[in-house]
Amino acid sequence: MEFHTSKWLEAHLERNAGLKTLPRNLILGDIFGDGDYRLILVDVDFGQDLKANLKVYRGTGLVANQPLPVLPSSLISFYNDLTEPYLPVVGVSCDTDFLIYKNNKPFYKFSVPSFPLTTTESNVWQRLPHVTDESDYKILLEKLQSVSFSTLSSRSQKLLSVPLNNIKEEIDKYSGEEPSIHPSITCSTTLRKNSEDDIAVSCAVIGTENGYIFILDPLTFTVLHKAVSANIKSSPFILQTSGLYDVEFRILVICRENHVCVIRNGWTEGKILFRTANAIIDAVHLSVDKSLVVATAGKNLSCYSKKGNKMWTVKTIHEITCLCLLSLKSSNTYLVGVGMRNGAIHLFQGRHIVDCISAPDTPSALLFGQMGQEEHVLIIITIAGALNFKILKRTANFNLESQETSGPVVENRPLPLPKRSKLFVEQVMREKQNACDIHQRFQQDLIKMRLTAARAMVHLKPDENAAGNEKELVKLSARVTGLGPTFTLILNVENMSNEKPLLGLSAILHCKTSLYKLSSYVIKKMETKVLEINEPIKGDNSDKNNLIRVFVIKKDGNQPVITASINMPDTDFLDIL
Amino acid sequence: MGIFQKLVSFLGINKKEVNILVVGLNNSGKSTIVNHFKDGENKTHEIVPTVGFHIEKFENKNLSFTAFDMSGHGRYRDLWEHYYEDCHGIIFVIDSTDTFRLIVVKDELDTLLQHPHIRNKKIPLLFFANKIDCPNALSSVKIAASLGLERIMDKPWHISCSNAITGHGLHEGVEWLTQEVRQIVATKKY
Numbered sequence: 001m002e003f004h005t006s007k008w009l010e011a012h013l014e015r016n017a018g019l020k021t022l023p024r025n026l027i028l029g030d031i032f033g034d035g036d037y038r039l040i041l042v043d044v045d046f047g048q049d050l051k052a053n054l055k056v057y058r059g060t061g062l063v064a065n066q067p068l069p070v071l072p073s074s075l076i077s078f079y080n081d082l083t084e085p086y087l088p089v090v091g092v093s094c095d096t097d098f099l100i101y102k103n104n105k106p107f108y109k110f111s112v113p114s115f116p117l118t119t120t121e122s123n124v125w126q127r128l129p130h131v132t133d134e135s136d137y138k139i140l141l142e143k144l145q146s147v148s149f150s151t152l153s154s155r156s157q158k159l160l161s162v163p164l165n166n167i168k169e170e171i172d173k174y175s176g177e178e179p180s181i182h183p184s185i186t187c188s189t190t191l192r193k194n195s196e197d198d199i200a201v202s203c204a205v206i207g208t209e210n211g212y213i214f215i216l217d218p219l220t221f222t223v224l225h226k227a228v229s230a231n232i233k234s235s236p237f238i239l240q241t242s243g244l245y246d247v248e249f250r251i252l253v254i255c256r257e258n259h260v261c262v263i264r265n266g267w268t269e270g271k272i273l274f275r276t277a278n279a280i281i282d283a284v285h286l287s288v289d290k291s292l293v294v295a296t297a298g299k300n301l302s303c304y305s306k307k308g309n310k311m312w313t314v315k316t317i318h319e320i321t322c323l324c325l326l327s328l329k330s331s332n333t334y335l336v337g338v339g340m341r342n343g344a345i346h347l348f349q350g351r352h353i354v355d356c357i358s359a360p361d362t363p364s365a366l367l368f369g370q371m372g373q374e375e376h377v378l379i380i381i382t383i384a385g386a387l388n389f390k391i392l393k394r395t396a397n398f399n400l401e402s403q404e405t406s407g408p409v410v411e412n413r414p415l416p417l418p419k420r421s422k423l424f425v426e427q428v429m430r431e432k433q434n435a436c437d438i439h440q441r442f443q444q445d446l447i448k449m450r451l452t453a454a455r456a457m458v459h460l461k462p463d464e465n466a467a468g469n470e471k472e473l474v475k476l477s478a479r480v481t482g483l484g485p486t487f488t489l490i491l492n493v494e495n496m497s498n499e500k501p502l503l504g505l506s507a508i509l510h511c512k513t514s515l516y517k518l519s520s521y522v523i524k525k526m527e528t529k530v531l532e533i534n535e536p537i538k539g540d541n542s543d544k545n546n547l548i549r550v551f552v553i554k555k556d557g558n559q560p561v562i563t564a565s566i567n568m569p570d571t572d573f574l575d576i577l
Numbered sequence: 578m579g580i581f582q583k584l585v586s587f588l589g590i591n592k593k594e595v596n597i598l599v600v601g602l603n604n605s606g607k608s609t610i611v612n613h614f615k616d617g618e619n620k621t622h623e624i625v626p627t628v629g630f631h632i633e634k635f636e637n638k639n640l641s642f643t644a645f646d647m648s649g650h651g652r653y654r655d656l657w658e659h660y661y662e663d664c665h666g667i668i669f670v671i672d673s674t675d676t677f678r679l680i681v682v683k684d685e686l687d688t689l690l691q692h693p694h695i696r697n698k699k700i701p702l703l704f705f706a707n708k709i710d711c712p713n714a715l716s717s718v719k720i721a722a723s724l725g726l727e728r729i730m731d732k733p734w735h736i737s738c739s740n741a742i743t744g745h746g747l748h749e750g751v752e753w754l755t756q757e758v759r760q761i762v763a764t765k766k767y
Contacts, residue, residue, distance in 0.1 A: 009680045035604075059677035061713075330652055372677050373604050375651055391681055394651050395688070 007355055007396035008378070012060045017387035019055075020044045021365045023282060023322045024187070024238070026379065028369040029077035031056070031104060033085035037370045038063070039379060040090055042072050054092065056104060059372050060389070064104050070095045078190040078202035080218040091204050093185035098206055100221065110221045112208055114180035120147050121156055125179040128171050137167055150210075150233065153181040183208035189239040193218060194246040203245050207236035207253060213263060213270070215245065229253040229261040229270045236261075240285035240292065252292060254283045260292065260304070273308035282323040284336050293336045293348075295320040301338060301348065312351045318342050321383075324366035328376065333398065337378065339363035345380070347398075354398040360386045474502065476552060476562045480569060489566065491523075493552060504555035511548040516568070518548075595758050596643045598660050600689070601670030602682060603649035606707040609741035610670060611646045614751070629653060630660075637755045644668075654685065661694035666701045666758045668750075671724075673706045673714040673738075683724050690729065701757035702729065703750050704736040710743070733757050 019041065026041035039057040044050065052071050056064035076091045080100075090101040098110040117125070124140050131137060144156055152160075155174055162170045186209050190202040203224065204216045211234045215225040224245070229236055234255040243249035253261040253270060258280055261270035278296040285292050290306040301320065302313040318340035326335040326347065335355075336348045343359040345366070361382045371377035376392035431438060475494040482488050495502045507523040547567060551560040599607045608624050614635040627648040635642050645660050647653070649670075667689070671682055689695055704726070706717040717736045721727070726734060735753045739746035 009684055011677055011680050059675070373602070373675065374678055374681060389677070391678070393684060394654055394681075 006357075007393050007398070008357055009391040009393055011374075011377070011389040011391045012387070013360065013389075014060070014387045015360060016385065017381075018043075018385045019381050019387055020046060020385060021381045023365045024074045025072065026365055026367050026381065027075050027077045027090070028367065028371055028377075028379075029088045029090065030086070031077065031088055031090060033087045036372055039367075039371060040075065040077065041365075041381070042068070042075055042092070044071060054090075054101070066104075068092060068094055068099075069097075073184070073186050074188045076188050076190050076204060078204060078218070079199055080201065082199070082201060086199050091188060093188045093206060095184045096182040098185060098188070098204065098216070098221075108221050110204075110216060112183055112185060112206070112214070113223070114182050115210065117153055117179055117181060118147055118151060120144075121152060122179065125156075129175060134164060137164065141167075150235075151181075153179055154184075155179060181210070183210040183212065185209075186235060187237050187239050189241055191215060191241040191249055191251070192244050194244055196244070205239055205241060205251060207239050209235055211235060211255070213239070213251060213253060227263050227268050227270060229255065229263065230259070230272050231269060232272075233257065234259065234261060238280075238283050240283065242285060242287050242290060250290075252283075252285055254280055254294075256280075258296075260294070260308070262308075274304055274310070276302070281320050284323045284325045286325070286334050286336070288334050293323065295323050295338065301336075303351070314348075314351050316340055316346065318344060321362055321364060322366050324368050324378075326368040326376075326378070328392075335398070337366050337368060339366050339380070343382070345378075349398065357390065359388060360384070474552070474562050476550065476564050478550065478564055478566045480566065487568065489548065491550060493562075505552055505561065506555070508551045508553065509548060510551070516548065593639070593759075593762055594641050594643065595665040595762065596645065596660075596663055597666045597668060597754070597758075598657070598664040599644050599646045599668045599670065600657050600685075601649050601668075601705075601707075602672065602675070602678060602685065603651070605649055605670040605672040605675075606705075606739075606741040607649060607668075607670045608646055610668070610705060610707070610739070610747060611644050613741060613744050613747055614642075614644070626650065627653075630656060637751055638759075640755050640758060657689070658692055658694070661689075661692055664700065665762065666703065666754050667695075668703045668705060668754070670705045670707050671720055672708055673717075673720060674708050674711045676713075676715060679715075679720070679723050686724055698732075699761060700732055701754055701761065702732055702734040703754045704734065705739045705741075705746070705750060706736060707739050707741055709738040709746070710740045 020043060021041050022044065026039065028037050028039055030037050031040065032038070036058065041055050041057070043053045043055050045052065050071050052068040054066050054068055055062055071094075073093045075093075077088045078091070079086060079088045087103055089107060090104075092099045092101065096112050098112070099106065100108040100110070116122075120143060124143050128140060131140065141160065144152065144160060149157065149160075156179075159167065159170055185206050187207040189205050191205050193201045193203055195201070201218045203218050204221075206214050206216065207229070208214070211229045213227050213229055213236070214223050216222065217224045234253070234257050236253045236255050238254035240252040240254070241249060248265055251263040251270075252273070253263065255261065258278070259275045260273045260283070262273045263270040276294060276296050278298045278300060281295045281297060283292055283294045291311065292304045294302050294304060296302065297319070299316045299319055300313055301316055303311045305311050316338060320338055320340055322339040324337040324339075326337050327333075328335070333349070338346045338348060339359070339362070340346070341362045343361045343363065345357040345359055345363060346353050347355040347357070357378070359380045359382055361384045363380045364383045365381045367379040369377065371379065371389070374391055378390045378392065380388040380390065382388070475496055477492045477494070479490045479492070480487050481490065491507065493502070493505065509518055509521050509523075511518065547565050550564045550566065552562045553560050599611055601607050603626060608627050608631070611631070611633045612620055612624060615633060616635075627646060629648055630653075631646040633644045633646055635644065645664070647657050647660070669686065672678070704721070706715070706720050708714055709717075717738045721736050726736065735750065737746050737750040737753070739750065741747065
């Protein structure tokens with residue numbers, strides 16, 4: 001098994017950070033213009049009354065925290081001008097207002113232009129302040145109910161939910177105000193104006209509840225372009241852009257009604273690109289091939305082409321909670337991070353999983369980008385409120401090449417067959433005609449080869465002269481005692497067999513006579529009545545030590561039963577003495 | 578420095594050339610440290626992020642140092658290993674205020690120590706816990722602990738707090754390095 005080391009460094013994990021952050025509510029930006037990228041996020045307090053705070057993290061520490069008027073829907077950061085120092089602004093979509101912060105201070109506020117009421121609704125509101133009778137209220141409210149709820153203004157929507165006895169107070173709240181529809185902002189994103197550089201002016205693009213998309217001027221924050229996302233009711237909740245505003249751009253509007261619309265330059269009404277069967281959870285646009293990766297309910301991750309054709313769908317192991325784009329510009333790699341229930345985060349390159357990361361628990365928002373001085377940081381905020389930073393190792397390699405081939409790609413290339421030569425054709429003809437003969441001859445040769453192998457094996461077997469003889473089950477060991485120059489050699493022949501007696505054994509000892517003088521060179525009768533036979537041999541050493549070979553032989557055998565080589569001990573020190 | 582030593586160094590006897598590698602993450606202050614050892618007129622006032630590497634020369638106690646001031650930017654860190662083979666000492670600069678990236682420092686240090694050209698060589702390692710004057714700087718003890726420096730058994734190492742802008746702590750560290758390099762060069766020769 002391949003040794004797996006993580007490609008990620010666990011930089012920081014704060015389990016009880018208590019953050020409640022939704023997707024698209026966290027960004028990274030050099031908001032103080034010092035090259036040190038901060039993490040900016042919206043922390044929502046789901047307590048009694050919903051509250052939200054805009055928090056700024058520098059490294060692992062919280063450096064700023066300011067309350068927001070209402071619950072924001074999304075957070076973006078962009079450069080609105082290129083005056084030194086380069087300071088990006090932070091745009092927070094709060095209800096009907098788009099708040100812009102610069103240098104972490106409120107800078108500008110854009111309010112979504114109002115839309116006129118339907119005639120029925122405006123008629124009702126003209127009459128409402130003048131009625132006092134409860135039955136009249138009922139009639140008017142019924143009139144309001146006849147209008148589609150989503151096209152009503154927010155005040156009418158609220159009025160319909162108020163109990164009848166409180167209705168007078170509710171109406172009095174709005175006295176003197178002209179009723180109009182102020183759609184709230186549901187999503188926002190940025191669109192580069194005229195340059196693809198890292199630091200370049202971008203326009204803010206905001207989408208509203210009633211399906212309108214506004215492109216704002218970066219400097220004056222006035223509406224540059226206004227378009228409706230589709231000819232049917234659609235409420236956008238994610239916007240993705242590509243291209244440049246001044247040249248050519250494309251805005252993908254992902255709507256809660258499970259369709260995705262596209263808006264191009266000059267269009268005042270978008271077109272539906274595709275629809276999905278299940279509810280869309282999150283979507284990420286890949287600028288490389290202009291495809292859109294969409295996560296839908298039911299553990300589906302799909303990819304749609306620029307033209308809206310579905311390219312692939314994969315089932316994930318758990319329900320998807322959020323997506324994020326991991327762009328590694330240095331290696332020109334774009335991965336999609338998929339956060340799932342149970343805290344698994346899978347990184348997809350195309351349809352293949354290239355890496356698996358685990359978060360402390362289910363991630364609620366993911367973000368990848370430069371943080372502080374480090375370029376490749378993955379920020380994970382979990383549902384339980386943990387804040388986790390993971391740094392991608394410099395040496396990380398996603399083995400994208402090997403992944404490419406492992407996929408179930410249909411091989412269209414034909415096999416590399418060699419040309420049909422004359423020789424080959426003749427051989428085939430011969431084989432066809434004499435199939436039987438060829439087979440028989442082959443079998444014959446095979447049997448012959450096996451016989452030769454068996455013979456060679458048999459021939460080799462008796463040559464075995466290791467310390468143990470398996471056939472005879474004899475063991476021979478030797479022990480040398482004494483310091484020299486006279487040694488005692490004790491030979492020990494052991495019968496390992498339980499059934500066979502060892503009879504008629506004798507031993508021959510062989511050594512260099514110039515080195516050793518043995519008391520006897522042949523031991524004639526090695527008796528095996530007693531299991532151990534010790535035969536002391538006196539050796540006299542005068543020169544360097546050497547081997548003494550022992551051959552144990554049977555009376556009628558022409559091969560030794562067992563042999564041994566004995567290394568004699570060193571006697572050099574005797575010379576010194 | 579005695580008169581004799583001055584004479585010796587003037588004549589160029591006993592002078593040894595050593596290569597020192599200056600590594601560390603980007604924005605840790607490597608170039609500022611190297612800049613500090615340069616002569617008065619060669620000093621630059623504006624330190625910009627290093628691209629690739631710079632070679633600077635300076636002297637300390639008869640040793641002529643050639644400092645390879647490597648870029649610490651992620652995409653240039655691959656260059657470091659090409660200079661491991663013939664370096665006599667390594668200066669590893671750490672930004673003590675950057676607690677977030679301490680794990681990256683550790684990763685880079687481990688990669689350095691595992692490199693075949695470093696692993697079996699006795700190279701002195703000098704760590705500068707730089708930017709020690711900043712309010713949220715970690716102490717050198719904490720840095721040494723979080724980098725696991727106590728695991729380095731086969732190489733002499735030393736950590737010293739520094740402030741590259743004022744030059745505080747730099748000389749103390751380089752004195753140590755000079756001594757170590759001198760010892761190693763001497764033992765190699767004989």
